[in-house]
Amino acid sequence: MNDAMQCDQCGFENPPGMHFCGKCAAALKRVCPTCQFANPTDFRFCGQCGMVLDSIPVDEPTPTPGKSTAQTTTHPVTKHHRQQAERRQLTVLFCDMVGSSALSERIDPEDLRDIMRGYRSACSDVVSHFDGHVAQYLGDGILVYFGYPHAHEDDARRATQAALDIVRRVSELRYPLLSGEEIPLSVRVGVHTGLVVVGEIGDGDKRTLALGETPNIAARLQELSTPNSVVVSSATHHLISDDFDFEDLGGHQLKGFSQPLNLYRVTGEHSTRQRLLANRCLHHEPLVGRDQETALLMERLEQACKGVGQVVLLGGEAGLGKTRMVQMVLDRLANQPCFIMECGSSPYYQNSFLYPIIDLLQRTLGLTDITDNVERQAHLQQSVETLGLDAAEVTPALAELLGIHI
Incomplete structure (x- = not known):
């Protein structure tokens, strides 16, 4: 069987495992290791079986005996230097920016670079806040692990809360262009919990990746979500059903998987009082x-x-x-004419001493389930006017405290 990879540009037959043609330097097709289908170089998923190509380890070229390897600085890695693979339960979050391809046609590449930097920075800040781990940046997609390298008893909740915060943070981003136009951003997020094997991949520039169906399912859930929404699987929903509100999306057949999954859209977080x-x-x-x-x-x-x-x-x-x-x-006090207010702290906001007050204001003003910044601003303005307060003085102060841009 001939495993040579033929270049579409010049017809040269390259040895297996090559990513660029050795004769004309053109990019070769990406062969899916699951079904052996040859995909175009810019494909992130296999067009035949749906496997996530970006999460597949890149094999390092094997030096030919007798040939000089002076141009490479990679040294052989012995088994003693390899990190031991771990089998563990992981909650995987897959986030993707909506409309990035269309956006790249409308704006200058330098503007696009600034937008991508801001988008990644916002997502990374949220992930770090909940002690998650950004495993890979896949173009405008971000693969995040909760449960590795640091495990928590509530990783599923951390991942879901991070997903909601990512939606809110990204929707607040605005990028003014020279034309005066502002570019709004939106994301789709999928979250799934399952067993994986985590370990180092490759012998040169090693990467630690989670292998198994869990990352692939999270990526599929992201595709099924709508802009600025979070979709979770039944496995994740089972772990966080008391912490969030959901819309049951019913059973869905995911491409590349034999069994259908019940999916849920996260519509909001339970208030502190509900928790x-x-x-x-x-x-x-x-x-x-x-x-x-x-x-x-x-x-x-x-x-x-x-x-x-x-x-x-x-x-x-x-x-x-x-x-x-x-x-x-x-x-x-149940039958007494009194007004009861309850505040609660959270392990996710240890560095924010005002969090209990912020959470109380969010619930009192009805802002808990509103993620869009424009809607939050309008709702805050209406609430201040309804209470008979001085909007010019009170609204800016409350907006700053609640993270609303005006």
Whole structure:
């Protein structure tokens, strides 16, 4: 069987594994290792079976015995230098910018470079914030791992929250051109959780990649999402169903996969209050052994109801009944004419001491599920006017705090 790769430009037959013609330097076709289909050089997915070509390791050319290798500085890598491959569960996020090809026809290449830099920087900042790992930049696509190299118990939630934040951050980007036109950007994001094998690929410029169907499924989900939306698989949905709101998209047959998958569009994050209620999982049995603390709380509550402001710091290790006691106070206030506000911290915002207040304002003003910057600005303006506040003074201050560009 002849595995030689024939150049379409000059007809020269190149040895297997070559990426450029040795006679005319033209780019050779990319052969899919799964089905052996010859794809054009700019294909990111195999046109025959749908395999992600960009995630396939590039084989280093093997030196011919007796030939000089003075032009290469790559040294052989022994097995002792290889990183041990790991089998683990990973949540993979695949993000792709919408309309980049059409955009490249409309603007100057230097403007396109600036746009791509801003787009990648925004995505990278969000991924770093949630301790994810950018595995590859694939043109205008970005492949991200959550669970490698650092694993967390909530990697699926981190990935989904990062996806929503990427949509918001990218939609806020605006690039003015010399013509006066502003270029808005939008993205599509897919998220899937599954088993992979993570290890180094190649003997020269080694890359650490996750191999398996999980990255390919994430890429397929991205293709099925609409601009500025996030689509997750049923595997990811099962892990985060209590943390986000979803639209059930039903079963879909993904190209290259035999079994259909149930897909979900993420429509928003649960508010802090909803998460607190979901995480309480309270029992209705009497609270035992907390009579003194309960009496103190009830006393402070009665004073507050009389108009004497109170502050209570309730501390203790996990499992001692703090949440149960707070719920007891809330139950006592259920039929009282009062306004209850709940704030909660988040491990994802440890460096933002104002996050509880920001989250409270987002919920109070109804901005939690709105991602478009223009819509957020209009909704904020309307809320300020409805409350009878001085819009000229209050709106800019709140907009800066809430990350709304005006």
